[in-house]
Amino acid sequence: MAMIEFVRNYSDHSTDRGYQFEFRCDHCSSGYMSSYKPSALGAAGSILEAASSIFGGFLGGARDSAYDIQRAIGGKAHDSALQEAVAEVKQKFSRCQRCGKWVCNEICWNTRAQQCTGCTPKYEQEIISQRTQAQLRASQQQLEDKAATxxxxxxxxxxxxxxxxxxxxxxxxxxxxxxxxxxxxxxxxxxxxxxxxxxxxxxxxxxxxxxxxxxxxxxxxxxxxxxxxxxxxxxxxxxxx
Structure with missing residues (x-):
C-alpha cells in the first residue's frame, strides 16, 4: 500500500465493528471526523455471536475463528480504511510550504498568500487585532493624561x-x-x-x-x-x- 502523507495530529476511533478517524489542524487543533466504515469481518463476527447465543455454544468456535481472522488481517484492513479516511478529509486541509504544517482551510489557511496564518496572518484579521491593541494603548495614555491634569x-x-x-x-x-x-x-x-x-x-x-x-x-x-x-x-x- 502507498505511504500516507497527512497530519500528524489524528485519533483512531476504530473498533472491531468498524473504522473511523479524527484529523486535527496542526495550528488550531480543530478536528474533522471521517465517515464511519463498517468492518465486514466485524459484522460476520456479530452474526456468529448472535447465532451462538441461540443455538448454544457449538458455533462459538466459528465465532472465535472469525475474530482471529479479523485480528490476523486487521492491519491491512485498518490501513486501507485509514487511506480512505485521509482521501475523504484531506480536502479540508492545506499544507504550508513554508513550515510544512497541515492546517484547516476554514480558519488557519491564508488563501491570498498560500501559506498558513502562523507564517502569514490574514491581513484583515491582523489589522483588526492591531487596531484594538492601539485603541487600548491610547485609552490608557488618555486616562493617565487626564488623571495628571x-x-x-x-x-x-x-x-x-x-x-x-x-x-x-x-x-x-x-x-x-x-x-x-x-x-x-x-x-x-x-x-x-x-x-x-x-x-x-x-x-x-x-x-x-x-x-x-x-x-x-x-x-x-x-x-x-x-x-x-x-x-x-x-x-x-x-x-x-
Missing part, C-alpha cells in the same frame, strides 16, 4: 497641625472623600497648641488666657481653621462656632 488635593489642608481623615479605607483623595479635623482631634498637636498665642502661657480652659487675659483662639470643628474668640461662624467653611 485633575486636581486631587486642592481641598486638603497641608498645615502640620491639621489631621486628615478618610471616610473609608482606600478612598480616593477628593474633596468629598476627605475632611479636615481640628487640632484638638490629635492629642499631640492639641498639646502643642494649648498655649496662649499672646504670652505663651499654658491654657487651662475657658475663653480667655488666665495669665494675660487675651482671648483664646478657637478652631473650627469642621475644617480645623483657626477662628477668633468672638467669631460666630468659620471664615473658611461657614460652620457655626
Amino acid at each position: 485633575t486636581d486631587y488635593v486642592s481641598g486638603i489642608d497641608v498645615r502640620p497641625d491639621v489631621q486628615i481623615e478618610f471616610n473609608h479605607g482606600n478612598a480616593e483623595i477628593e474633596g468629598h472623600d476627605v475632611r479636615q479635623l481640628p487640632a484638638s482631634a490629635n492629642p499631640a498637636t492639641a498639646a502643642a497648641a494649648a498655649v496662649c498665642a499672646a504670652c505663651k502661657a499654658p491654657l487651662t480652659g475657658g475663653k480667655f488666657c488666665g495669665e494675660c487675659g487675651a482671648p483664646v483662639a478657637r478652631a473650627c470643628p469642621s475644617c480645623g481653621t483657626s477662628a477668633s474668640a468672638t467669631a460666630k461662624f468659620c471664615n473658611d467653611c461657614g460652620t457655626k462656632l
Whole structure:
C-alpha cells in the first residue's frame, strides 16, 4: 500500500465493528471526523455471536475463528480504511510550504498568500487585532493624561497641625472623600497648641488666657481653621462656632 502523507495530529476511533478517524489542524487543533466504515469481518463476527447465543455454544468456535481472522488481517484492513479516511478529509486541509504544517482551510489557511496564518496572518484579521491593541494603548495614555491634569488635593489642608481623615479605607483623595479635623482631634498637636498665642502661657480652659487675659483662639470643628474668640461662624467653611 502507498505511504500516507497527512497530519500528524489524528485519533483512531476504530473498533472491531468498524473504522473511523479524527484529523486535527496542526495550528488550531480543530478536528474533522471521517465517515464511519463498517468492518465486514466485524459484522460476520456479530452474526456468529448472535447465532451462538441461540443455538448454544457449538458455533462459538466459528465465532472465535472469525475474530482471529479479523485480528490476523486487521492491519491491512485498518490501513486501507485509514487511506480512505485521509482521501475523504484531506480536502479540508492545506499544507504550508513554508513550515510544512497541515492546517484547516476554514480558519488557519491564508488563501491570498498560500501559506498558513502562523507564517502569514490574514491581513484583515491582523489589522483588526492591531487596531484594538492601539485603541487600548491610547485609552490608557488618555486616562493617565487626564488623571495628571485633575486636581486631587486642592481641598486638603497641608498645615502640620491639621489631621486628615478618610471616610473609608482606600478612598480616593477628593474633596468629598476627605475632611479636615481640628487640632484638638490629635492629642499631640492639641498639646502643642494649648498655649496662649499672646504670652505663651499654658491654657487651662475657658475663653480667655488666665495669665494675660487675651482671648483664646478657637478652631473650627469642621475644617480645623483657626477662628477668633468672638467669631460666630468659620471664615473658611461657614460652620457655626
